[in-house]
Amino acid sequence: MRSNSYRIVSYKIKHGYDVSGFLLCYRSLLQRAIDIIWSNIKWVRKWEKKYYIVEREGKKIRRYYRVRRLIPVVPRTKEFKRQLRNELMNCWNYAPHYVDSAIKVAYSILKSWRRNYVKGERRREKPVVKRLFVRVKETLYVYRDGRIRVTIAPRKHYLEFDLNRSWFKNRVKELELGELILTRHELIITFRKPIKEKYAERIGWDLNLFSLDGFSPKHGWVRVDLSKLYHIHRVHEVKRKKAQRVASRKFSVKERASRHGERERNRAKDFVHKLTTELTSKFPNTVHGFEDLSKNNMYGHSRKHNRDVGKQNWKQIVQYMSYKGRVELIDPKNSSSTCPACGGEMVKLRKGQVVRCVKCGLELDRQLCGAINIYLRMCGFPQSPSTFYRAVIRKMIPRWRMQMRALGGVATNGGEGDDMPSMNSRRWLSLMNPKAYIGLQKPT
Numbered sequence: 001m002r003s004n005s006y007r008i009v010s011y012k013i014k015h016g017y018d019v020s021g022f023l024l025c026y027r028s029l030l031q032r033a034i035d036i037i038w039s040n041i042k043w044v045r046k047w048e049k050k051y052y053i054v055e056r057e058g059k060k061i062r063r064y065y066r067v068r069r070l071i072p073v074v075p076r077t078k079e080f081k082r083q084l085r086n087e088l089m090n091c092w093n094y095a096p097h098y099v100d101s102a103i104k105v106a107y108s109i110l111k112s113w114r115r116n117y118v119k120g121e122r123r124r125e126k127p128v129v130k131r132l133f134v135r136v137k138e139t140l141y142v143y144r145d146g147r148i149r150v151t152i153a154p155r156k157h158y159l160e161f162d163l164n165r166s167w168f169k170n171r172v173k174e175l176e177l178g179e180l181i182l183t184r185h186e187l188i189i190t191f192r193k194p195i196k197e198k199y200a201e202r203i204g205w206d207l208n209l210f211s212l213d214g215f216s217p218k219h220g221w222v223r224v225d226l227s228k229l230y231h232i233h234r235v236h237e238v239k240r241k242k243a244q245r246v247a248s249r250k251f252s253v254k255e256r257a258s259r260h261g262e263r264e265r266n267r268a269k270d271f272v273h274k275l276t277t278e279l280t281s282k283f284p285n286t287v288h289g290f291e292d293l294s295k296n297n298m299y300g301h302s303r304k305h306n307r308d309v310g311k312q313n314w315k316q317i318v319q320y321m322s323y324k325g326r327v328e329l330i331d332p333k334n335s336s337s338t339c340p341a342c343g344g345e346m347v348k349l350r351k352g353q354v355v356r357c358v359k360c361g362l363e364l365d366r367q368l369c370g371a372i373n374i375y376l377r378m379c380g381f382p383q384s385p386s387t388f389y390r391a392v393i394r395k396m397i398p399r400w401r402m403q404m405r406a407l408g409g410v411a412t413n414g415g416e417g418d419d420m421p422s423m424n425s426r427r428w429l430s431l432m433n434p435k436a437y438i439g440l441q442k443p444t
């Protein structure tokens with residue numbers, strides 16, 4: 001899905017030129033190209049497995065047999081093509097580029113013949129060109145101010161076509177002109193129309209217990225508050241413990257204790273549904289990159305419960321996102337401990353919220369670092385200072401300034417309370433203002 005995909009649209013205009021002589025010459029040139037290629041085809045004997053179907057007792061059974069067939073190998077070497085071109089040039093009096101065009105057409109005719117022959121739909125017969133047409137390559141015309149000038153013979157013979165009076169003039173204003181096909185009474189004009197990419201953007205996400213941190217050059221650092229999700233689990237955990245204490249003494253309450261688990265799961269599920277719906281509507285046409293949790297083995301044994309809760313919801317978030325949008329899974333190996341600029345090791349500073357590269361000194365928020373790394377891996381970019389500068393810094397600097405301004409020019413220490421979830425999550429998808437923390441001693 002690159003931006004160089006096109007759709008071809010074509011239009012016809014009528015013309016009054018007498019080009020039949022030229023068309024006939026081109027047709028015989030094309031046929032001659034086919035003749036030469038055809039006579040140089042090597043035929044290779046091959047055994048082929050075929051089958052027919054017999055019905056026995058209501059069942060269809062395949063019966064196999066082998067046949068010997070001749071399979072054509074079309075010559076394609078540079079040397080052959082050069083000789084072919086020289087030979088065709090001998091009898092051609094128009095612009096030499098038409099010879100290249102004829103060779104191209106001859107190969108494509110033989111290619112489609114070969115495909116059908118191998119399938120058994122065509123016989124072993126040399127294709128014969130019947131239609132009168134000329135394919136005009138891009139090197140054979142000039143397009144300026146809505147006028148096409150086609151070279152027939154350089155400095156001798158040109159044809160001009162005015163598109164300014166055509167009905168499709170406004171439709172093709174911005175489009176790029178492609179190949180032309182000249183027939184006896186018409187000129188068929190093709191235009192390349194760039195296909196609008198459905199998924200134009202990418203955003204890399206780093207999943208954390210209290211926040212979902214995203215990075216894309218367009219949106220910068222996006223932080224989604226997940227503390228509500230944590231609270232659901234936390235509140236239920238407290239209730240569950242209480243209920244379990246009672247249940248151990250009173251048998252009838254045991255049922256209630258198990259019901260707590262179900263309600264907790266439902267509430268969490270509900271949250272994740274609303275979150276993912278909002279994420280996909282807030283970031284439309286975006287490929288969302290998440291760490292591939294199945295490959296993830298990063299958990300230590302500390303704070304095990306938190307990790308388990310997180311992991312369970314993260315899987316759910318990724319799963320629901322993939323229903324509602326497009327998700328790419330990225331290998332998360334060391335995503336928050338590798339420097340996105342130079343690939344060096346990031347060490348934790350200030351209680352672990354900020355990380356610094358031991359090699360180049362880049363300082364980043366830990367979660368932002370993870371998100372940037374996921375984003376870079378999504379794009380297939382290597383960790384190199386120039387890529388980091390081009391893909392991240394150059395696009396981000398204006399945003400960071402803006403975010404700084406929004407925060408009163410002060411990098412707040414919102415990340416300090418890492419172990420205490422913030423309580424301001426009344427809305428489902430609440431975007432937190434990430435603190436604009438990035439240390440740029442060496443931007444390159």
Ligand SMILES: [Zn+2]
Nearest residue numbers: 339342357360
């Ligand atoms: Zn570094």
